[in-house]
Amino acid sequence: xxxxxxxxxxxxxxxxxxxxxxxxxxxxxxxxxxxxxxxxxxxxxxxxxxxxxxxxxxxxxxxxxxxxxxxxxxxxxxxxxxxxxxxxxxxxxxxxxxxxxxxxxxxxxxxxxxxxxxxxxxxxxxxxxxxxxxxxxxxxxxxxxxxxxxxxxxxxxxxxxxxxxxxxxxxxxxxxxxxxxxxxxxxxxxxxxxxxxxxxxxx
Ligand code: SF4
Numbered sequence: 001x002x003x004x005x006x007x008x009x010x011x012x013x014x015x016x017x018x019x020x021x022x023x024x025x026x027x028x029x030x031x032x033x034x035x036x037x038x039x040x041x042x043x044x045x046x047x048x049x050x051x052x053x054x055x056x057x058x059x060x061x062x063x064x065x066x067x068x069x070x071x072x073x074x075x076x077x078x079x080x081x082x083x084x085x086x087x088x089x090x091x092x093x094x095x096x097x098x099x100x101x102x103x104x105x106x107x108x109x110x111x112x113x114x115x116x117x118x119x120x121x122x123x124x125x126x127x128x129x130x131x132x133x134x135x136x137x138x139x140x141x142x143x144x145x146x147x148x149x150x151x152x153x154x155x156x157x158x159x160x161x162x163x164x165x166x167x168x169x170x171x172x173x174x175x176x177x178x179x180x181x182x183x184x185x186x187x188x189x190x191x192x193x194x195x196x197x198x199x200x201x202x203x
Pocket of ligand 1: 166172177
């Protein structure tokens with residue numbers, strides 16, 4: 001995988017892309033980017049949570065819309081997902097980033113992909129190097145063979161991929177793969193930074 005080429009092409013495609021050597025450096029850069037903003041949306045992302053950014057934002061007195069909270073009602077979950085689309089700064093990871101500089105995500109509900117495209121003033125996408133793939137075909141392959149089965153498993157779903165570890169393009173009512181977005185270029189009205197950490201992070 002060619003991280004340097006990925007960064008160059010992300011920049012060519014209008015993204016503010018950075019490669020950071022470790023999590024502490026990445027966290028420092030992210031928190032500096034966050035400082036002008038007051039309200040934050042956190043997409044379903046293991047990577048962001050593993051960096052303890054959510055607790056740090058709360059400690060700084062920021063308002064955080066995070067739906068990964070045990071025991072919240074359906075109404076509260078919906079309210080938080082809607083607020084993520086209109087916050088100052090939305091943060092999430094990506095399912096795959098190509099060396100051509102494209103960002104690929106698959107969602108079941110769509111709050112993450114819609115917030116990435118339009119709404120928040122600022123979007124910060126954080127990714128480990130394990131999400132970098134050569135091209136769009138490999139991005140879809142990565143999502144079907146790695147990201148989606150692991151995500152379905154982490155949610156305790158009853159989809160075929162949880163048992164087999166592979167995608168069978170299922171018709172399960174619990175199917176999480178319903179919307180695929182490809183950011184070929186930075187969306188016209190959204191300022192997007194991509195922080196790539198030189199480590200394996202998330203799935
Ligand atoms: S389409 Fe179904 S089987 Fe395939 S990864 Fe998504 S949830 Fe799993």
